[in-house]
């Protein structure tokens with residue numbers, strides 16, 4: 001005979017056989033049109049895009065059309081888009097490029113990007129970032145700092161806004177600052193970061209003799225694209241990271257460099273066959289690029305509808321949480337003066353003994369998370385703690401992120417299951 005709690009969660013799973021997926025910030029399913037575009041490309045555009053005969057030209061055309069859709073999605077030009085294997089590669093590329101740009105003179109002399117300042121002391125490139133970045137930014141900078149390749153200032157997010165303070169970012173600038181990288185929206189709290197304001201202030205900054213002539217600006221837009229409007233020119237960034245599997249696209253991505261080689265330098269960190277205009281070699285993954293292009297096309301057409309729907313469902317979720325649990329919950333990442341992604345709710349069940357991971361283990365049909373998928377789920381989220389959430393509260397957090405198809409009925413089912421977990425515990 002099964003012990004009571006196992007039989008309860010097993011019986012709950014049986015009762016509510018329908019799985020409710022509520023972890024869209026971890027990844028999204030492929031939109032049906034995206035699957036069709038990938039399948040079509042697999043069948044019809046298998047040629048090597050570098051080949052000059054029909055099979056290659058068909059593939060090249062697919063890639064060019066996809067590039068235009070991805071560019072349109074973020075308000076960029078087709079030439080601004082460089083396909084990569086995903087967000088991690090795009091983020092690593094931008095940071096490694098900044099290292100080179102710190103001392104790099106343009107050998108052709110065509111673009112005054114030389115950043116070298118003539119101070120006698122050993123010059124070390126300096127980066128500024130937040131303390132809530134995704135690991136594909138954080139761990140790169142941690143490594144550069146630990147190995148003395150670069151200096152890094154991690155500006156802590158304010159505990160009263162969940163966002164970095166623009167003036168604190170500006171105060172962190174040194175003569176050797178080469179790049180500021182701050183994510184557009186946090187994947188766990190959903191809090192939007194003041195990227196536009198940071199870029200505006202940096203672009204107004206006068207640099208002096210002995211200082212880097214230019215501070216490059218990057219944002220990891222992985223979690224924002226497809227949920228809110230994202231426009232590189234409106235933001236004022238030089239570089240922006242695009243991640244397909246966050247907006248119902250395939251697991252590839254892109255690095256956007258605004259007006260490359262004219263306004264924004266681009267340097268390769270991989271070398272090979274010359275694809276992507278010699279900046280990102282490797283025979284192109286045509287079907288996935290086709291899928292990314294279709295996903296981008298859908299975002300272009302529907303992002304306002306997506307945003308409104310997700311906000312409605314997320315706000316319904318939070319209203320239901322308040323109604324059913326009252327003082328027993330704490331919504332993490334909800335600040336009066338900060339904007340959040342429309343789909344993200346980070347909630348701690350503070351009057352429960354159970355930790356977030358334990359709650360989810362007893363609610364098998366509720367597919368949510370305690371934090372970023374790439375972080376261990378058996379400890380409190382360091383992102384929440386960095387945002388000022390007490391450790392005891394962070395332990396009890398669930399990250400619930402809704403998607404384009406999530407319904408209020410899904411929310412009702414998930415909350416019903418969570419309530420029965422608490423009744424049994």
Ligand SMILES: O=C(O)CC[SeH]
Pocket residue numbers: 025026027134187188371372373374375
């Ligand atoms: O936040 C997530 O789950 C995706 C990045 Se690991």
